[in-house]
Amino acid sequence: MIQSVCVYCASSARVPQHYLNAARDFGRMLAENNIHCIYGGGHQGLMGYLAEGVLSAGGHITGVIPRFMVDLNWHHCALPEMVEVATMHERKELMLQRADAAVALPGGIGTFEELVEAITWRKLGLFPKRVFILNANGFYNPLLQMFETAVKEEFMEQEDRNLWTIADNVEMLIKSLKNA
Numbered sequence: 001m002i003q004s005v006c007v008y009c010a011s012s013a014r015v016p017q018h019y020l021n022a023a024r025d026f027g028r029m030l031a032e033n034n035i036h037c038i039y040g041g042g043h044q045g046l047m048g049y050l051a052e053g054v055l056s057a058g059g060h061i062t063g064v065i066p067r068f069m070v071d072l073n074w075h076h077c078a079l080p081e082m083v084e085v086a087t088m089h090e091r092k093e094l095m096l097q098r099a100d101a102a103v104a105l106p107g108g109i110g111t112f113e114e115l116v117e118a119i120t121w122r123k124l125g126l127f128p129k130r131v132f133i134l135n136a137n138g139f140y141n142p143l144l145q146m147f148e149t150a151v152k153e154e155f156m157e158q159e160d161r162n163l164w165t166i167a168d169n170v171e172m173l174i175k176s177l178k179n180a
Contacts, residue, residue: 004036006099008114009046010107024053029174031059041065043076101130106139131164
């Protein structure tokens with residue numbers, strides 16, 4: 001049973017409100033289902049909304065953040081647990097080590113990189129846990145199409161499609177986590 005998730009998501013606050021709401025709702029639902037949230041420790045954008053969702057519902061959340069981001073005041077000051085690390089590489093490795101699964105909410109280049117790394121590590125057996133993608137409003141459709149093209153052109157194998165699980169909304173995502 002999944003008791004903790006590593007969550008990747010955007011730090012941008014300029015995104016459409018429905019993505020922010022989805023992050024907040026996901027955080028709340030994690031708390032309501034006693035699933036520990038491990039995320040990048042930021043206070044803005046989806047990261048901040050995710051944290052507020054968890055905290056407002058009395059859930060357990062841990063931020064993992066490189067020291068330089070703390071120095072820039074990018075960290076969430078109200079977290080009960082914040083782990084500072086030296087590098088982004090340490091951050092990503094620690095987040096996955098502490099989690100029973102990885103979840104990607106909508107995000108930018110950092111989120112894409114983290115998601116693809118988690119999938120790659122799963123393929124290589126370095127992260128033998130599940131990877132989930134919240135495809136809210138079809139956000140990840142272009143990336144999923146790229147994966148399909150890679151399979152079609154034989155850069156990836158047919159069974160590589162099983163390296164991730166897609167959910168179209170927060171409710172489906174929570175259900176998938178609970179059934180994993």
